Amino acid sequence: MSHSPQLEANAVLQKSSTLRSFAAALLGLGLAAAPAAAQSDFPTRQITLVIPFAAGGSTDLVGRVIANKMGEELGQQIVVENRGGAGGNLGAAAVAKADPDGYTILMGTVATHALNPALYKSMPYNAETSFAPISLLVSVPNVLTVNPQFGPKTIAELIEKLKKEPGEYSYASSGNGSPLHLSGELFKSLAGVDIVHIPYKGSGPALIDVVGGQVPIQFDNLPSSTEYIKTGKLIGLAVTTKERSPQFPDMPTMEEAGVKGYETYSWNALFAPAGTPKEVVAKLNEAANKAIADPKVKEQLAVFSATTVGSTPEELGEHVKAELAKWAPIVKASGAQID
Structure with a gap:
């Protein structure tokens, strides 16, 4: 049985269209798979x-x-x-x-x-x-430390000294608005003392000045001050959490040292x-x-x-x-x- 040229042409066109659709679908699947493969291989570089x-x-x-x-x-x-x-x-x-x-x-x-x-x-x-x-x-935990040459060895002694000479001493923190700055402000409020805040661009630079004696007091995260406390370059007066630190079981919490209601971390x-x-x-x-x-x-x-x-x-x-x-x-x- 013979087919008309028109019917044969339509069949060829239909077959060609189907192949194009199939190719497009495969291409779409490939493109979709590319990012998925990249994600499954993650990470491929530093x-x-x-x-x-x-x-x-x-x-x-x-x-x-x-x-x-x-x-x-x-x-x-x-x-x-x-x-x-x-x-x-x-x-x-x-x-x-x-x-x-x-x-x-x-x-x-x-x-x-x-x-x-x-x-x-x-x-x-x-x-x-x-x-x-x-x-x-x-x-x-955070910690309140002082330079050993400053004098106070306890929170009570520090508060007494600060109340005798309001506004005469300063404390260092890792920066304006940092948790350590707010730890200092909370201490000022609850202990009723006046100390000047000196912000630094991180705990590292602040530690250098406190250990060097340029600033007498610091509120810091305990990890960065740990070695300085252990080696006697700083005195840790109190941790700021509700419980004592296992690393310093003899160091009181701020609340135990007399600053009621104090907790930061x-x-x-x-x-x-x-x-x-x-x-x-x-x-x-x-x-x-x-x-x-x-x-x-x-x-x-x-x-x-x-x-x-x-x-x-x-x-x-x-x-x-x-x-x-x-x-x-x-x-x-x-x-x-x-x-």
């Missing part, structure tokens, strides 16, 4: 961990220990980059604006994700929506830019939680008096919400605000 404070402080010390172990877990090096300034806002903003691919992550803190939104009139990021939470890592957590694929976040979360569960890492962090926590991304997101709600009224009551 990762940058931005620490939004100067080197030598508590966040820096904790971050380097965890970054080293996470790099082993992921099979790629994690390079630490210190970007201090604006109470942590500069480094945090840099990560918020980075490509959401998991290769730039942030060591966030109570400052970057709870205090700064209440302190700064203008923020370069949103603590909740600009980031993809990865994992809560550690909680860290810091925490560290990992964040990626918002929009980072869930598969990538999951890999980073798994590596982070494995890192802080490692006995050697726990041992290293314990030296700094940092307690490991660990969490899911969702739990960290809820933690940030709770911390924002907790600190906003405290910051308001302190009267601290930064332009």
Whole structure:
């Protein structure tokens, strides 16, 4: 049976159209599979961990220990980059604006994700929506220290000296609006003393001046001051948590030392830019939680008096919400605000 030329032409056209559709579908599948494959292979190169404070402080010390172990877990090096300034806002903003691919992550803190939104009139990021939470890592006590040449050896002696000479002495912190600044302001309020705040760009530079005697008093995270206390270069008068530190069982809490109602502490957590694929976040979360569960890492962090926590991304997101709600009224009551 013969076919008309028109029918044969239509058949050829239909076959050609079907082949084009099939090819387009294959191409679409290939394009869709490409990013998925890239995500499943993550990481294929080194990762940058931005620490939004100067080197030598508590966040820096904790971050380097965890970054080293996470790099082993992921099979790629994690390079630490210190970007201090604006109470942590500069480094945090840099990560918020980075490509959401998991290769730039942030060591966030109570400052970057709870205090700064209440302190700064203008923020370069949103603590909740600009980031993809990865994992809560550690909680860290704060400590009140003095230079050994200053005189006081207890909180009671310090308060007595400060009340005798109001406004004559100063205390150092890691920066305006930092948890340590607010620790100092809370101490002033509850102890009824007048001391002048001197902000630094991180705990490291502040420690240098306090150890050197340029500033007599400091509020610091316990990890960065630990070695100075152990070697006698600083005297630790009290920790700021409800319970004593296992590293310094003889050091009283602020409440035990007579400053009723006093409690502050810091925490560290990992964040990626918002929009980072869930598969990538999951890999980073798994590596982070494995890192802080490692006995050697726990041992290293314990030296700094940092307690490991660990969490899911969702739990960290809820933690940030709770911390924002907790600190906003405290910051308001302190009267601290930064332009």
